[in-house]
Amino acid sequence: MxxxxxxxxxxxxxxxxxxxxxxxxxxxxxxxxxxxxxxxxxxxxxxxxxxxxxxxxxxxxxxxxxxxxxxxxxxxxxxxxxxxxxxxxxxxxxxxxxxxxxxxxxxxxxxxxxxxxxxxxxxxxxxxxxxxxxxxxxxxxxxxxxxxxxxxxxxxxxxxxxxxxxxxxxxxxxxxxxxxxxxxxxxxxxxxxxxxxxxxxxxxxxMDAGMSESKALEITQFINSVPGVIRSHDLRSRKVGGDFLLDVHIQVDREASVTEGHQVAEAVRRRLIREEPEIQDVMVHVDTEDDTNFEPIYQVNRGDLIRLADPVIAGTPGVAERTRIRTHFHYGRIVLEVYVRLEASLNREQEIQTVQGLKKRLSALDHVNEVRVYLETE
Structure with a gap:
């Protein structure tokens, strides 16, 4: 018992x-x-x-x-x-x-x-x-x-x-x-x-009163010290019994992958819970931009961009296939990363011309601000 x-x-x-x-x-x-x-x-x-x-x-x-x-x-x-x-x-x-x-x-x-x-x-x-x-x-x-x-x-x-x-x-x-x-x-x-x-x-x-300003500042400084965190903002806390629940936004590198951003967020969560006994749990939101003073609104999403880009890629001479597409949304701008395989019969100069032509066509698409083309060799 x-x-x-x-x-x-x-x-x-x-x-x-x-x-x-x-x-x-x-x-x-x-x-x-x-x-x-x-x-x-x-x-x-x-x-x-x-x-x-x-x-x-x-x-x-x-x-x-x-x-x-x-x-x-x-x-x-x-x-x-x-x-x-x-x-x-x-x-x-x-x-x-x-x-x-x-x-x-x-x-x-x-x-x-x-x-x-x-x-x-x-x-x-x-x-x-x-x-x-x-x-x-x-x-x-x-x-x-x-x-x-x-x-x-x-x-x-x-x-x-x-x-x-x-x-x-x-x-x-x-x-x-x-x-x-x-x-x-x-x-x-x-x-x-x-x-x-x-x-x-x-x-x-x-009434979910938060922690003191001095404690919140201490927590913010701790979060900002975690490797991979550029800065944090919008820290919110509420008390449950003798413990606190936290919500915080962290900014990571704009080129970080989803898994990398998740890894940084998990490091923040685990370290806070380990180092601060009064913290019960932490919800970490990952940002790739500082959206403290503005809310970026994009007219298209990843699916829309793929539907716009695929016909252009398929219609570009010398491109054998598209393997991957990555989209980045940053400070109101959209960056398109395209990974392709070229036809094996192309020589070096033709490969350069094909890549440049594809990049030019994709850059002309609505809503796209920057294009990066990468070649797959296998």
């Missing part, structure tokens, strides 16, 4: 953090009620929201790992964005409720004075959260996981909020009881901010 979640060092850090948030939330809410501290209760609710976030991250991570199928060709990564958005809304609701309760306490004629147990738990919370920061940050760096590193900084931010809680409790115990509900407002404001950031990022990802 496969494990629900693969226990990598980074995943273990998330689970340890979730366990820590659970213990702290229970401890702070009970101590806040017993110790008569509104700020500590608010801080406990904040830890509970962190626990809820951890749970959703782990749950949606499992779903996001389900392989792509016919109905979800890009995988199930968006479920992480949906889950985080919902959690953000819940956190904002909780923060708003705490601000309301804290404001009611501030407006009350008398404020409760917290006891020593509330101060001790607030101080203990700071120590535990700093320890969680150090451990999670170490694991995140070890696994090169930006999300786990971000989670570490979330622990550090929690420690800062708990410090505000301790200041409020201490001030209330020293004869300024209003400082406790004021500290609760500060904590609630922090909760609102966390909820806002989560909702903002979730909505942006659901």
């Amino acid at each position: 496969k494990p629900i979640i693969k226990l990598t060092p980074a995943t273990k850090a998330i689970l340890v953090g979730a366990l820590g948030n659970f213990v702290l939330s229970v401890m702070k809410i009970i101590a806040g009620i017993v110790g008569r501290s509104t700020a500590l209760v608010a801080d406990g609710v904040h830890s509970l929201s962190d626990l809820l976030t951890d749970t959703v991250v782990l749950f949606t991570y499992r779903i996001s790992q389900i392989p792509a199928d016919d109905n979800h060709p890009y995988g199930h990564g968006k479920v992480e964005n949906i889950g985080s958005t919902i959690i953000g809304i819940v956190i904002i609701t909780v923060g708003g409720g705490l601000i309301y309760e804290s404001w009611q306490s501030i407006q009350a004629e008398t404020q409760q004075v917290p006891t020593l147990v509330a101060a001790i738990v607030a101080g203990l919370t700071i120590v535990i959260k700093e320890g969680l920061y150090q451990y999670t940050h170490l694991m995140g760096k070890k696994e090169s996981s930006p999300s786990v590193v971000a989670k570490a900084w979330d622990h550090r931010a929690d420690a800062g909020l708990s410090l505000a809680t301790l200041v409020g409790i201490s001030g209330a115990m020293m004869g300024y009881p209003i400082l406790d509900p004021i500290a609760a407002v500060v904590v609630a404001a922090g909760i609102l901010h966390v909820g806002y950031v989560i909702v903002r990022d979730g909505i942006q990802d659901l």
Whole structure:
């Protein structure tokens, strides 16, 4: 039986953090009620929201790992964005409720004075959260996981909020009881901010927001460094869960064959996926011209050109057969490459005259701007 979640060092850090948030939330809410501290209760609710976030991250991570199928060709990564958005809304609701309760306490004629147990738990919370920061940050760096590193900084931010809680409790115990509900407002404001950031990022990802300009520039420079790429343009990205899908145009040599252009495109795709872990897949469009500022439109296609050229080739004296035709469309111009075999009875001078005559006739065709004639010897 496969494990629900693969226990990598980074995943273990998330689970340890979730366990820590659970213990702290229970401890702070009970101590806040017993110790008569509104700020500590608010801080406990904040830890509970962190626990809820951890749970959703782990749950949606499992779903996001389900392989792509016919109905979800890009995988199930968006479920992480949906889950985080919902959690953000819940956190904002909780923060708003705490601000309301804290404001009611501030407006009350008398404020409760917290006891020593509330101060001790607030101080203990700071120590535990700093320890969680150090451990999670170490694991995140070890696994090169930006999300786990971000989670570490979330622990550090929690420690800062708990410090505000301790200041409020201490001030209330020293004869300024209003400082406790004021500290609760500060904590609630922090909760609102966390909820806002989560909702903002979730909505942006659901609306296919692209990667940052600095990251896009870094990716562009990397693509341009791949052998065979003259330059790239029209780089587009969208987020699926924690990964990105990219679309990009690359310009290759105008004389490159279809297979050569495909090889360069495949090199770009494979190198990006190998070097950038957050990139899930890349769609590479191959250009032979820089069409950034214009869209070339041609009146004829390859089939039309063959139908125009074949009668001319067949009617040219000295030509035994046409073996291949290649067409090039470049900056609004059409180049025709014709490969022919000549009659064996022709001498060198006659061969030159035949090729020149064929080239002249083909150049007179409508839509053709340049003609190249090549001789097949076998």
